Amino acid sequence: MATTPIHLERPDGKGLAAGTLGLWGSTVIGLASTAPVYSLVATLGFVVLAVGAQAPIAFVIAFVPMLLIAFAYRELNNAVPDCGTTFTWGTKAFGPWVGWMGGWGVAVAGMVVLANLAQIASVYFWSLIGFDLENNDWRIILVAVLFIAAMTWVSWRGVEIGERIQNILLAVQYLALAIFVVAALWQFFTGDAPDATPFSWEWLNPFGFTDWSGFTEAILLALFIYWGWDTCLALNEETKDPKRIPGRAAVLTCVILLVTYVAVTIAAMMYAGLGEDGTGLGNEANAD
Known part of the structure; x- marks a missing residue:
């Protein structure tokens, strides 16, 4: 008896939700990824602790290379809009070995950071309900694994639900920051701040650094907390305009982060001081 061969049809493309994210959605995901x-x-x-009163300008200086990288990513994405980003661009420019190494470098860095974030989230979750646990406690590890599993499920469900959840979580983050800035400035102006320190334009003086090692340490720390906006490019094939929106979202994310970091840093310094007397932000115990 003759049988008719069965042909399994594969969907065109990569199975991504093309045309889902706009500029705002892509920017929100970039900001949320930076946490x-x-x-x-x-x-x-x-x-x-590293540079004292020059902390605000340290964030501004660290912003410059981040902005230049974001512009470079924008141009690369405009030429080759592919969710492989570093892997794809590195392969096209330098060959598969460099592309493979770059792609895996980004992937491993993401896994390390996300595992760390899940652990921190677990610590604060237990603190919120009244438990002060050691970092190696099995309950912290369990909740961290559950957080990772939940976020994996969200990612599996699709970028739409992920965008909605990130909108909510980012709104909570910025609400908390806004409340902190307003409360800090309010207590500064009412005289209730623990170590009220008037704002000085010297805080934004790029030539005010007195120690090279402290300057280097501060810039490296500041660079670290800017990174994360590259998620905008990793979702380029799911945006409404893959050639332009991801790059614009990356640049916009960097600018919003600059304003956020500098504003919060100035408010915190005006509220808590710099730690010259063993207190405030510059106190090593408080930094920890």
Whole structure:
């Protein structure tokens, strides 16, 4: 008996949700991937500890190479809009070996950072409900794994639900930052701040650094907390205009981060001081 061969049809393209994200959605995902609140909490104290009053200008200086990289990514994406980003561009320019190494470098860095973020989220989750646990406690590890599993499920469901969740989470982050800035400035002007320090334009003086090692440390720390906007480019094939929107979102994300970091840093310094007397942001115990 003759049988008719069955042909399995494969969908065209990569199966991505093309035309889903606009400029705002792509920017939100870029900002959320940077985690501005976590980044500031983990880094601000150490930047002030390294360079003192020059912390705001350290964030401005670190912004410059980030902006140039974002412009470069924008041009690369405009020429070759592919979600492979570093892998694809590196392969086309230098060959498959360089592309492979670059792609895996980005992937491994993402896994390390996300695992760290999940662990921090677990620590604060337990602190929120009244438990002060050690970092190696099995309950912290369990909740961290559950967070990773939940975010994996969201990613599997599609970029649309991911965008909605990121909108909510980013709104919560910026609401918390806005409340902090307003409260810090309010207490400064009412005289209730623990170490009120008047704003000085010297904080934004790029020639005010007195120690090269401290300057280098501060810039490296600041560079670290800007990174994450490249997620905009990794979702380029799911945006409405793959050639232009991801690059614009990357640049816009960098600018928003600059304003956020500098504004929060100035407000925190005006509220808590610099730590010359063993207190404030420049105190090593507070930085930790």
